[in-house]
Amino acid sequence: MELKDIKVRYNIVGRDEKLNRALETAIKVARTDLSVLIQGESGVGKEVIPRIIHDNSLRKNKRYIAINCGSIPEGTIDSELFGHEKGSYTGAIAEREGYFGAADGGTLFLDEVGELPMTTQARLLRVLETGEYIRVGSDTPRKTNVRIVAATNVDIPKAIREGRFRQDLYYRLCTINIQMPPLRERGIDCVLLFKMFAMLTASKYHIPEPIRLSVEGEQALMGYKWPGNIRELKNVVEQMSILERGVQITPDILYKYGIIAGKGARYDVVVTDHSSEGSRSDMEKQISFLLSAVINLRKEVDELKLYIHGEHGHSTTVVSPPMLEGPAVIHNTYGDKESGTGMISTGTTPVIHVTTPLHSNTHQHIDDIVEVEEEESLNLAEIEKKYIIKALEKHRHNRKKAADELKISERTLYRKIQEYNLDI
Ligand SMILES: Nc1ncnc2c1ncn2[C@@H]1O[C@H](COP(=O)(O)OP(=O)(O)O)[C@@H](O)[C@H]1O
Numbered sequence: 336m337e338l339k340d341i342k343v344r345y346n347i348v349g350r351d352e353k354l355n356r357a358l359e360t361a362i363k364v365a366r367t368d369l370s371v372l373i374q375g376e377s378g379v380g381k382e383v384i385p386r387i388i389h390d391n392s393l394r395k396n397k398r399y400i401a402i403n404c405g406s407i408p409e410g411t412i413d414s415e416l417f418g419h420e421k422g423s424y425t426g427a428i429a430e431r432e433g434y435f436g437a438a439d440g441g442t443l444f445l446d447e448v449g450e451l452p453m454t455t456q457a458r459l460l461r462v463l464e465t466g467e468y469i470r471v472g473s474d475t476p477r478k479t480n481v482r483i484v485a486a487t488n489v490d491i492p493k494a495i496r497e498g499r500f501r502q503d504l505y506y507r508l509c510t511i512n513i514q515m516p517p518l519r520e521r522g523i524d525c526v527l528l529f530k531m532f533a534m535l536t537a538s539k540y541h542i543p544e545p546i547r548l549s550v551e552g553e554q555a556l557m558g559y560k561w562p563g564n565i566r567e568l569k570n571v572v573e574q575m576s577i578l579e580r581g582v583q584i585t586p587d588i589l590y591k592y593g594i595i596a597g598k599g600a601r602y603d604v605v606v607t608d609h610s611s612e613g614s615r616s617d618m619e620k621q622i623s624f625l626l627s628a629v630i631n632l633r634k635e636v637d638e639l640k641l642y643i644h645g646e647h648g649h650s651t652t653v654v655s656p657p658m659l660e661g662p663a664v665i666h667n668t669y670g671d672k673e674s675g676t677g678m679i680s681t682g683t684t685p686v687i688h689v690t691t692p693l694h695s696n697t698h699q700h701i702d703d704i705v706e707v708e709e710e711e712s713l714n715l716a717e718i719e720k721k722y723i724i725k726a727l728e729k730h731r732h733n734r735k736k737a738a739d740e741l742k743i744s745e746r747t748l749y750r751k752i753q754e755y756n757l758d759i
């Protein structure tokens with residue numbers, strides 16, 4: 336498949352060189368069985384890569400299973416991945432095949448592979464080296480033929496130095512290394528995404544005209560190194576679409592919303608030569624084409640809003656919120672639902688596709704500009720934090736109960752508590 340077709344098929348907005356290179360590498364290696372490691376910060380779009388690889392491989396009619404290693408409790412991860420024998424531990428009432436067995440002939444996507452416990456890493460290395468694995472509670476090796484694609488936002492060399500990741504496993508996983516660039520290194524893409532989100536928001540709120548960037552606004556955005564990720568950009572464009580409707584977006588407005596940084600030399604003006612980058616109308620066409628395809632983004636936000644505000648204003652009870660990181664399910668947002676690829680859930684409730692926490696420090700920008708009304712709806716990290724606090728309070732800091740209610744693992748809850756400094 337051509338790069339262009341890949342972008343259309345998988346709703347990928349952007350034409351940054353580094354992004355193109357990542358996508359081209361994925362297409363090139365798809366037909367081999369080499370292990371691939373995708374590295375990049377949170378929210379840069381890593382999850383589309385394994386889909387591209389699988390769908391363009393000879394394994395495409397076999398299973399594709401995506402697992403979020405960070406959300407499976409340490410106690411059960413070996414059994415989930417490698418299966419277990421009946422009676423191998425308390426509660427193991429039936430045998431279990433495990434993902435390595437289930438994905439035989441297909442592709443296994445190990446997301447957040449940097450979160451794997453050391454013991455599991457040893458087992459994983461073994462499968463990669465020998466094609467054999469052993470179920471928990473068994474001593475018979477089983478054969479499996481699985482292609483591994485892994486992703487991480489962890490600095491693995493650092494994790495190796497700190498003794499949290501096996502070096503031999505790292506080498507084994509990254510036979511092919513794909514680096515996903517952050518948005519701050521993708522100037523033009525920031526503009527494309529801005530326009531796409533502006534259109535999405537307009538159609539969602541029945542605003543007749545999407546907000547438009549002035550010429551200077553567009554140049555400023557292109558020259559500014561947006562420090563957040565794609566989700567965060569989406570949030571700000573939404574806010575702006577509502578609060579600035581009908582207004583041309585100038586550098587000053589961008590500045591007000593924290594989209595471009597501080598005073599003085601706050602951005603480099605980049606004069607773009609559109610002739611070398613494809614014509615403007617091509618750009619608009621790409622966006623409007625993608626617009627129809629990415630309509631699912633709207634659904635996510637709608638669902639979120641419903642959870643936050645309830646039907647009648649603010650709700651005080653915790654109502655199974657959409658956690659920003661949660662199930663070991665990676666929804667088939669991308670790709671072809673007819674291709675016969677299977678998704679496996681680890682049993683937690685599948686929720687919306689906003690699955691990664693917002694780590695970046697751009698929250699302050701966002702916080703600065705929210706004006707009471709829109710406040711809660713638009714900062715996903717804040718929403719997540721709020722639900723966690725509510726759940727903890729409701730269950731008097733009983734973490735197990737709170738985690739149950741939030742439908743996340745205790746381990747994830749523990750991490751969130753650390754992340755948000757809720758440890759009281
Ligand atoms: N190039 C892109 N064009 C449009 N949407 C994108 C692009 N890259 C990522 N997204 C969207 O951004 C969000 C984050 O992507 P995701 O693959 O989950 O990031 P990661 O796994 O790297 O944290 C998703 O909702 C995805 O659909």
Ligand SMILES: [Mg+2]
Nearest residue numbers: 381382446691
């Ligand atoms: Mg991810």
